[in-house]
Amino acid sequence: MTSALLAVADLTKDYGTGRRALDAVSFQIHTPQLVGVIGSSGAGKSTLIRCINRLVEPTSGSVKLHDAEITSLRRNDLRAMRRQIGMIFQEYNLVERLTVMQNVLSGRLGYVGLWTSLRYRYPPEDIQAAYALLDRVGLSGFENRRADALSGGQRQRVGIARALMQRPKLLLLDEPTASLDPNTSRQIMELVSNVIHEEQMPAIINIHDVGLAKACCDRIIGMRDGRKVFDGPSSALTNQRLAEVYGSFEAFTEQQAEPVEAAQ
Ligand SMILES: Nc1ncnc2c1ncn2[C@@H]1O[C@H](COP(=O)(O)OP(=O)(O)OP(=O)(O)O)[C@@H](O)[C@H]1O
Numbered sequence: 724m725t726s727a728l729l730a731v732a733d734l735t736k737d738y739g740t741g742r743r744a745l746d747a748v749s750f751q752i753h754t755p756q757l758v759g760v761i762g763s764s765g766a767g768k769s770t771l772i773r774c775i776n777r778l779v780e781p782t783s784g785s786v787k788l789h790d791a792e793i794t795s796l797r798r799n800d801l802r803a804m805r806r807q808i809g810m811i812f813q814e815y816n817l818v819e820r821l822t823v824m825q826n827v828l829s830g831r832l833g834y835v836g837l838w839t840s841l842r843y844r845y846p847p848e849d850i851q852a853a854y855a856l857l858d859r860v861g862l863s864g865f866e867n868r869r870a871d872a873l874s875g876g877q878r879q880r881v882g883i884a885r886a887l888m889q890r891p892k893l894l895l896l897d898e899p900t901a902s903l904d905p906n907t908s909r910q911i912m913e914l915v916s917n918v919i920h921e922e923q924m925p926a927i928i929n930i931h932d933v934g935l936a937k938a939c940c941d942r943i944i945g946m947r948d949g950r951k952v953f954d955g956p957s958s959a960l961t962n963q964r965l966a967e968v969y970g971s972f973e974a975f976t977e978q979q980a981e982p983v984e985a986a987q
Pocket residue numbers: 738739740742743744762763764765766767768769770771
């Protein structure tokens with residue numbers, strides 16, 4: 724078998740409270756694919772995503788991106804590695820008072836240095852790439868809008884364009900649709916799926932909505948109490964397997980009935 728694009732082995736996280744949030748989780752990604760991580764609240768989905776780029780420090784285990792071990796990197800090397808991992812958040816994490824273009828260009832921050840970025844003197848090829856990405860995410864013509872004048876769905880599109888500006892080898896998405904209405908969530912998921920297949924990169928997404936995960940993800944990892952209890956193609960996620968992930972089928976349906984936090 725070819726070497727993995729991403730290889731996670733025995734990844735474990737014990738928080739200071741003594742809580743084991745991740746328990747020896749292992750999986751590999753060999754092809755560009757959208758991998759959805761599902762499970763009940765507290766199952767460890769967010770911890771898993773954040774241990775991969777060490778926003779949360781794993782307690783033990785290994786994470787290899789294109790064969791490079793991430794868990795042992797020191798500060799400068801870790802910073803360089805993080806440029807290769809795009810991250811998309813539930814709350815977008817845009818700089819609200821800056822324009823769409825400035826936010827997208829900030830995806831190059833790790834490459835061009837602080838002085839260039841503070842003065843917005845980005846190389847012409849970066850500016851061209853930013854225009855192309857804005858077009859790609861459906862925001863052509865929005866370059867000069869301030870981020871705080873955008874809807875939730877538009878903000879998430881900026882978040883996606885900014886992550887792609889890094890030219891990452893991996894995308895991590897931590898509940899990117901949790902603050903969006905169902906229609907907008909679907910559009911964002913389809914956009915992510917299209918983009919990662921075009922760019923030929925893997926992506927891992929923490930997602931509560933199982934229907935959306937099944938419709939848009941190529942593969943699903945099911946988490947329960949910090950452990951991986953399902954790993955397979957979306958089509959293999961039967962009601963019985965869902966019951967194993969959520970404790971029971973009733974627990975699954977109750978969880979899915981939770982209202983959407985805020986509309987677009
Ligand atoms: N910083 C922290 N300190 C202590 N415990 C934490 C911390 N972050 C998460 N936990 C605990 O670790 C476990 C896993 O949390 P995590 O946020 O990864 O779950 P999740 O599946 O993403 O949940 P949700 O769907 O509610 O966001 C939970 O029991 C949580 O309370």
